[in-house]
Amino acid sequence: MGTRAILHLLLHVAVPALLAWMFWRERFARAWGLLMLGWVIDIDHLLADPVYAPGRCSIGTHPLHTAPAIAVYAGLTVPRRTRLFGIGLLVHIALDAIDCVWMRHAN
Template sequence: MLQHAVHYAFHFLVIGIIAYIFDKKNWKKYYLVLLATMLIDVDHLWAKPIFDPDRCSINFHTFHTYIAAAIYLVFLLIIKNKVLKVFFFGLLFHLFTDAIDCLWSNSWELSVLL
């Protein structure tokens, strides 16, 4: 129960804090951009079963792979547009949140990181 609360707090509340820190004046705009990064989860739709509480998303779903993360990082570093920069940061933060969930549920071993 606590794991799910933390997971969704990161996906919905923490990104609000991040948006506010990024731009106090336009934080709502950036919050919406960060919320849009939830669309990354569309790749869950072609998994069988669509939802498996014991499955780790990292390196299983297409947009949750290490290769995808590397692409998001490259775009984050090279793009100058603030909105797109926040979007790619949000994709990486989404993966970070999912990785925490994987570690918490023990469906992903720490040795995978090394």
């Protein structure tokens, strides 16, 4: 696993932790856990062959990483009960999009 891939995975843990600490410090563990649930959308990688391809951009490639799905994630940020989960999903998508840009610029 390359440096970019390791950094990408670390950011998927660190960014939600930082957000939880900055905005929901009094309930950090719960907030971080709900933000981390954004990782659940990577289940769609199981539909790909190969399941893990370090040079593949997941945005637009996997069903849960497409514009209609992202619109649903944005909608989840509106109700209070699903807000943190929706934010976690959008953070996950944003980090994946950044990874796609890094991949394009590395080539």
